[in-house]
Amino acid sequence: MPLIKDDQLIEDPWISVINGDVLPLEQCIIVDLERWQAARQELIARNGRLGIRLKNDQPPALIAEDLAHFDLIALEFPVFKDGRAFSHARLLRERHGFGGELRAVGQVLRDQLVFMRRCGFDSLEVADEKVLDAWRRAKREISVFYQPATDRRPWVANLRHGRELPKTPAHEETGADHWAY
Amino acid sequence: MYRYDEFDHTLVAERVEQFRDQVERRLSGEIGEDEFKPLRLMNGLYLQLHAYMLRVAIPYGTLSSRQLRMLAHIARRYDKGYGHFTTRQNIQYNWPKLEEVPDLLADLAKVEMHAIQTSGNCIRNVTADHYAGAAADEIEDPRVYAEIIRQWSTLHPEFSFLPRKFKIAVTGAATDRAAIRVHDIGLQMRRNEAGEAGFEVIVGGGQGRTPLIGPTIREFLPKRHLLSYLEAILRVYNQLGRRDNIYKARIKILVKQTGAEEFARRVEEEWEHLKDGALALPQEEVERIKAYFAPPPFEALDAKQTAFEASRFEDREFARFVRSNLFAHKQPGYAIVNVSLKPVGGVPGDATAEQMEFLADLAECYSFDEILVSHEQNLVLPHVKLAEVYELWRALKSQGLATPNIGLVSDIIACPGLDYCNLANARSIPVAQRISTRFADLKRQHEIGDLKIKISGCINACGHHHVGQIGILGVDKKGEEFYQITLGGEPGDAAALGRIVGPAFSYDQVVDAVETIVDTYVGERQADEGFNQTYARVGLEPFKEKLYAAH
Numbered sequence: 206m207p208l209i210k211d212d213q214l215i216e217d218p219w220i221s222v223i224n225g226d227v228l229p230l231e232q233c234i235i236v237d238l239e240r241w242q243a244a245r246q247e248l249i250a251r252n253g254r255l256g257i258r259l260k261n262d263q264p265p266a267l268i269a270e271d272l273a274h275f276d277l278i279a280l281e282f283p284v285f286k287d288g289r290a291f292s293h294a295r296l297l298r299e300r301h302g303f304g305g306e307l308r309a310v311g312q313v314l315r316d317q318l319v320f321m322r323r324c325g326f327d328s329l330e331v332a333d334e335k336v337l338d339a340w341r342r343a344k345r346e347i348s349v350f351y352q353p354a355t356d357r358r359p360w361v362a363n364l365r366h367g368r369e370l371p372k373t374p375a376h377e378e379t380g381a382d383h384w385a386y
Numbered sequence: 387m388y389r390y391d392e393f394d395h396t397l398v399a400e401r402v403e404q405f406r407d408q409v410e411r412r413l414s415g416e417i418g419e420d421e422f423k424p425l426r427l428m429n430g431l432y433l434q435l436h437a438y439m440l441r442v443a444i445p446y447g448t449l450s451s452r453q454l455r456m457l458a459h460i461a462r463r464y465d466k467g468y469g470h471f472t473t474r475q476n477i478q479y480n481w482p483k484l485e486e487v488p489d490l491l492a493d494l495a496k497v498e499m500h501a502i503q504t505s506g507n508c509i510r511n512v513t514a515d516h517y518a519g520a521a522a523d524e525i526e527d528p529r530v531y532a533e534i535i536r537q538w539s540t541l542h543p544e545f546s547f548l549p550r551k552f553k554i555a556v557t558g559a560a561t562d563r564a565a566i567r568v569h570d571i572g573l574q575m576r577r578n579e580a581g582e583a584g585f586e587v588i589v590g591g592g593q594g595r596t597p598l599i600g601p602t603i604r605e606f607l608p609k610r611h612l613l614s615y616l617e618a619i620l621r622v623y624n625q626l627g628r629r630d631n632i633y634k635a636r637i638k639i640l641v642k643q644t645g646a647e648e649f650a651r652r653v654e655e656e657w658e659h660l661k662d663g664a665l666a667l668p669q670e671e672v673e674r675i676k677a678y679f680a681p682p683p684f685e686a687l688d689a690k691q692t693a694f695e696a697s698r699f700e701d702r703e704f705a706r707f708v709r710s711n712l713f714a715h716k717q718p719g720y721a722i723v724n725v726s727l728k729p730v731g732g733v734p735g736d737a738t739a740e741q742m743e744f745l746a747d748l749a750e751c752y753s754f755d756e757i758l759v760s761h762e763q764n765l766v767l768p769h770v771k772l773a774e775v776y777e778l779w780r781a782l783k784s785q786g787l788a789t790p791n792i793g794l795v796s797d798i799i800a801c802p803g804l805d806y807c808n809l810a811n812a813r814s815i816p817v818a819q820r821i822s823t824r825f826a827d828l829k830r831q832h833e834i835g836d837l838k839i840k841i842s843g844c845i846n847a848c849g850h851h852h853v854g855q856i857g858i859l860g861v862d863k864k865g866e867e868f869y870q871i872t873l874g875g876e877p878g879d880a881a882a883l884g885r886i887v888g889p890a891f892s893y894d895q896v897v898d899a900v901e902t903i904v905d906t907y908v909g910e911r912q913a914d915e916g917f918n919q920t921y922a923r924v925g926l927e928p929f930k931e932k933l934y935a936a937h
Contacts, residue, residue, distance in 0.1 A: 347541060352538050
């Protein structure tokens with residue numbers, strides 16, 4: 206599956222380990238929540254980076270204490286209409302201070318890309334390569350933001366009065382600003 | 387009135403271009419209808435029975451003359467010369483051509499209007515009291531906060547794919563005219579014990595197939611916390627609202643199933659994290675928006691205007707208009723004038739391009755350039771000098787716009803029904819037309835007094851039948867249109883849902899049934915009881931007897 210990251214189309218270095226698959230030794234792997242809960246010690250002990258994939262009825266609070274173990278979190282969009290992952294993404298970034306890769310997987314519309322960027326996603330698994338162009342354009346199509354969000358782009362109410370966004374506690378703890386576009 | 391600055395202009399212009407690109411991709415065949423559907427629905431464009439329908443937002447129901455003229459221009463240029471005002475302070479055009487919609491939107495943008503979020507599972511057009519800024523019982527103009535909510539909710543990155551559509555209504559007055567208890571969120575301005583103004587927050591009301599009166603989840607919310615509290619409610623709903631069943635996806639079902647107290651607790655818990663964060667309203671921004679809604683330069687006048695009183699005394703027709711269509715203004719010597727879009731036999735809420743232009747001129751002359759749209763599908767000239775009401779009335783009358791029936795039996799709310807809508811089971815408009823024709827005698831209407839009839843062509847309840855004193859619901863029985871009647875509904879402060887009176891009536895019988903109900907009420911009422919008071923006292927029985935005795 207093609208992957209968009211940092212505005213480029215790249216080869217996905219991550220491998221999804223599903224169900225009872227044997228754990229590869231040193232590769233970057235993505236496991237599901239069930240695997241993480243069942244094989245936590247084994248997963249922490251292995252070499253290689255670890256990612257987790259959450260379904261949209263698995264809220265971030267379930268892994269809030271474990272975020273240090275993950276370099277990547279993938280959130281599922283089973284259909285584009287199901288927007289739960291937008292809230293989950295913001296909670297991971299803003300409340301829990303997750304600074305790793307936040308990936309959207311599943312069915313995504315090109316017109317959702319601007320919202321994804323705003324909610325803190327920085328990578329996107331896409332069905333076809335044409336989406337790259339839309340992803341790049343999403344940054345430019347809308348330039349005015351009426352509300353503060355994860356990307357910390359200044360919102361209109363503050364711009365009008367020359368004010369800076371206050372930092373959230375999560376920002377201060379982690380300095381996690383690199384995902385702010 | 388609010389005016390766009392560079393930011394507002396830029397956003398709307400960018401959105402028009404984004405949509406133009408989407409339409410071009412559709413027309414060129416690059417994307418199919420399936421892929422186009424969610425895109426057009428983000429912008430108020432529906433595919434109905436016969437054609438596309440475009441719903442344009444009239445935020446909190448406020449228009450300038452310039453804007454109303456543009457709506458007239460659009461009706462003429464892109465439609466068949468008329469528009470339809472809805473129960474949510476929108477206007478709908480029923481016949482636009484897809485390839486022309488981007489130009490239509492660009493025309494709207496010229497007068498600071500748009501169709502953003504008038505459909506889709508997102509936060510819809512924010513509505514407000516249609517006497518905002520004019521009513522005597524107002525604490526503050528609710529449109530200041532409705533505009534703040536409009537901006538915050540526009541292209542909200544987290545809440546554009548909610549479980550279902552989401553409607554917010556705001557009132558700043560003691561009397562609820564915005565039906566806030568049958569909205570997803572209703573905000574009613576209140577004062578706390580310290581005299582500070584804030585909001586009572588009501589969540590989870592609604593109509594549709596599961597009508598519910600919304601419970602209050604917070605008695606008093608200080609104004610500066612408005613956006614963070616709304617964000618907390620929406621975040622809880624976005625995560626927990628049902629997505630497996632479209633009929634159970636509105637927030638009212640979540641609130642009901644969770645219980646109002648438990649729901650409130652979850653909101654408060656989420657809010658604890660948000661309340662003093664980035665969403666705290668910058669005071670200078672509130673002041674900036676407030677300045678746009680400053681009262682117009684009223685003259686200091688006597689509350690009693692002799693010429694006005696004399697005209698009332700001399701002209702009975704005018705007296706009738708005053709009795710039903712005028713409402714008390716907060717400023718002495720002024721009145722709120724309602725313009726009925728329910729002429730005898732007319733289509734409720736429809737206005738022609740000529741009527742819109744005419745009203746735009748009148749608003750300029752008589753009402754500080756302001757027109758309000760009511761959820762009851764009428765228009766309002768909010769600030770008219772009492773001394774000029776007679777002159778205004780004569781002008782309205784010359785264009786068939788002086789029907790003196792506000793709040794009366796022919797002031798019917800009706801959804802578009804089967805004449806336009808592909809969800810409908812039955813026609814609504816012709817039923818409304820026939821009822822208003824039956825009660826065409828205005829003297830009789832005034833004798834009957836206030837009586838609210840509301841008609842929906844299907845269970846989705848766009849015509850608010852649940853909260854009609856007489857509610858009429860179109861149902862489909864083996865391919866034939868039938869109408870179920872409910873009694874005793876009320877949208878305002880004593881919000882209540884109507885009760886079914888008995889078996890449904892056929893299309894041919896329904897007008898007789900309504901007349902029977904009205905006559906029964908008139909026969910049973912004591913002194914100046916309203917319909918719901920009589921109904922509460924005598925119950926369903928007398929109505930049932932009269933309706934079904936002969937059968």
